[in-house]
Amino acid sequence: MEAFIQLGIFISLLLIGYFFGRRAEKQHYKSISTREDDMRDIYLSTDRLPTNEFLRHDTQLVQGSVVISVDYFKVILSGLKNLVGGRLTAYESLLDRARREAILRMQSEAKALNAHAIINTKFETSRISGNAGQGIGSIEVLAYGTAMIPRD
Amino acid sequence: MNKTPAPARKQNPKLPEGINSSTEHPLKEFMQLVIGVGLLLIVFMFTLGLVAKLFAHHIPFSWEPKFQLTDKEQTAYPQAQQTLEELLSRLEQAQPVLKDATIEYNIHLVDSDVPNAFATLGGQIYINRGLLDHVESENGLAMVIAHEMAHVQLRHPIKAFSQNAVFQLVTGLVFGDSAITGIASHTGMLTFLSFSRDMEREADQIGLQTLAAAYGHTQGAAEFFESMSADKQDSIEFFQTHPDTEERIKVLTATQQIQQTEKELAPLPESLRKLKRELEE
Numbered sequence: 001m002e003a004f005i006q007l008g009i010f011i012s013l014l015l016i017g018y019f020f021g022r023r024a025e026k027q028h029y030k031s032i033s034t035r036e037d038d039m040r041d042i043y044l045s046t047d048r049l050p051t052n053e054f055l056r057h058d059t060q061l062v063q064g065s066v067v068i069s070v071d072y073f074k075v076i077l078s079g080l081k082n083l084v085g086g087r088l089t090a091y092e093s094l095l096d097r098a099r100r101e102a103i104l105r106m107q108s109e110a111k112a113l114n115a116h117a118i119i120n121t122k123f124e125t126s127r128i129s130g131n132a133g134q135g136i137g138s139i140e141v142l143a144y145g146t147a148m149i150p151r152d
Numbered sequence: 153m154n155k156t157p158a159p160a161r162k163q164n165p166k167l168p169e170g171i172n173s174s175t176e177h178p179l180k181e182f183m184q185l186v187i188g189v190g191l192l193l194i195v196f197m198f199t200l201g202l203v204a205k206l207f208a209h210h211i212p213f214s215w216e217p218k219f220q221l222t223d224k225e226q227t228a229y230p231q232a233q234q235t236l237e238e239l240l241s242r243l244e245q246a247q248p249v250l251k252d253a254t255i256e257y258n259i260h261l262v263d264s265d266v267p268n269a270f271a272t273l274g275g276q277i278y279i280n281r282g283l284l285d286h287v288e289s290e291n292g293l294a295m296v297i298a299h300e301m302a303h304v305q306l307r308h309p310i311k312a313f314s315q316n317a318v319f320q321l322v323t324g325l326v327f328g329d330s331a332i333t334g335i336a337s338h339t340g341m342l343t344f345l346s347f348s349r350d351m352e353r354e355a356d357q358i359g360l361q362t363l364a365a366a367y368g369h370t371q372g373a374a375e376f377f378e379s380m381s382a383d384k385q386d387s388i389e390f391f392q393t394h395p396d397t398e399e400r401i402k403v404l405t406a407t408q409q410i411q412q413t414e415k416e417l418a419p420l421p422e423s424l425r426k427l428k429r430e431l432e433e
Contacts, residue, residue: 022178029169036166043162077178080185083326089174089181096173116161 017072024071025093032100042107043117050119050148057148060113064105067128068098069138095139099123102143115147189326197322204314209307213254216310218274229281231423233261236279236297239290239421243298246366247305248358255305259297267380271300273309283376284428289417292375293424295363295404302358308351356400372417374404 050057074090081088102123110118124142169175227233240259257275267282277300287293303309347355364370377397420428 018179036164040163040166041161042164044164073178073182077182077185080182080189083189084185087174089176090178093173099172 013072014076017074017076021071021073025097028097028101032097032104035104036100039104039107039111042110042115044103044107044121044145045117045119046121047119054117054119054148057116057150060115060147060149061144062106062109062113062115062118062147063142063144064102064107064109065140065142066098066101066105067138067140068094068101070094075137095125095141098125098139098141099143102141106143106145110147113147113149115149117148118145119148121145193322193326197319200318200322201315204318205311208311208314211307211310211314213256213275213307216274218258218276227261228263229261229423229427232427233259235421235423236261239294240277240297240301243294243301243362243366247298247301247362248365257301257304269296269300271303271309273313275304277301277304281427281431284420284424285431286376286379287420288375288379289372290420291363291367291372291417293420294366295359295370295373296376298362298366299355299359301362302355303347303351305358306351306354308347308355311351312347352400353403356403360404367418370404374401377401377404 045051050059070091074094077090078088081090103121106118106121122144124144126140126142128138128140236259240257244257255275257277259277259279262278262280264280265282266280267286269277269279269283271277277297279297279300283296284293287296360370360373363373377400381397381401419425
C-alpha cells in the first residue's frame, strides 16, 4: 500500500514537472524570440577593445542576470541519461534559455542608457543550491559587458 | 556645417533555433530511456536473483540472524506457548531428515487476531492467536506448524531474503539515494513477505510427511485451509500472501483419501482449547 502511495507521489511530481516545465519553457522561448527581435539594434560583440566606430563613445558596465530552476521531470530524465551517457538535452535547453535571457536583460539595460552596442560581452554560470544533495537545483547565468553610448 | 547622416547601425543576426538546444520532444527520449534502462535492470536483477537463489542454501544456518519479533518469556499466554513448544519438539522428531542438522526452531504465539502463521530467518516460527479459531484438532494445528518448519528446513526465508537483498542492492547502486530507490525498496518488501508458489508446494509436501510420521495418518491436514476459504471476508490478508489455497486443499485432501479409513483426530491440547474459549467470550 505504502509503495503505491510513494509511486503515486512520484508520478504526480513527474507529471507536474513535465506539464508546468514544458509550458514554462515554451512560453519563455516565445518571449525570448520576440524580445530578441526588439533588441537587434543593441549590437553585441566580444571584442575586448572598441572598434573605430565606437572610439568617441562613452562606456558603461551593463549586466543581466537570471536564475532558472530545473523541474522534476528534467531531473529524472537526466538521472536516467546519466546511466548511459550522452547529450543532456533537458539541461541544454535550460542553459540556452538562461544565457539568452541574461543577454536580453543586459541589452535592456544598455537600451535604457541609449547605448548602441555592447562590447567585451562575458558570461558567468553558477549552480544555486547545487550542494543540496537530492534537492532540485537551479542555475544562475550572468552576462556582462561594456555598453557603448554615443556622445551627443 | 553639414552633418553627415549617421551610418546604419550594426544589427545582431537572427540565428536559427535548435543549435544549442534540442528540438526533439523530451517525452520521446524519456520513453526510450525508461524502456531501455528498465529492460536492462530486469535482466540484471533476474540473473542476480537466480544466482542468489541457487547459492542461498549454502549460507550456514548459524549465520541467519536470531532476530525475534516478540519475546517468548513475556507472552500473555504462557501455558499455550508451552503447549506449542511441546508440539514443535514432537514434530521435530517426526520430521524427515534433510541434510542440515544445525537447524533450530523457535516458536512464538503472537497476540494477534489475524489468522496467519509465518516463518522467518533464524528458524523463527510465528503462530498468530487468531489461527486457533480456524483449527478444530491438534492435527490441523500440527500441519500448520509442520508446514512452517518445512519452510525453515528448506531454507526458504534465506532464499527470499537473499533475492530481496540483491534487488535492493541493484536499485541502490543504479539509482542512488533517490525517490526511485524508496519505491523499489517497498516493492522489494512485498516480494520478501511471501514465498513463491513452488516454495509453498514444497513446504506442504514436507509438512505432510512430518504429519504422517507423527500421527500415522494425514487426516485433518487441510483443516486450516478449509476453514479459511469458508470465510474469505475475514482473511483477505492471508489470501494475499498465500495464493491458490483451493489447489492446496485438493492436494492435501487427496493424500487423505488414499488412506481411506477414517482415523481419529487428536483433540486440541487443553491449554489451547482454554485460550480459544477465553477469546470467544
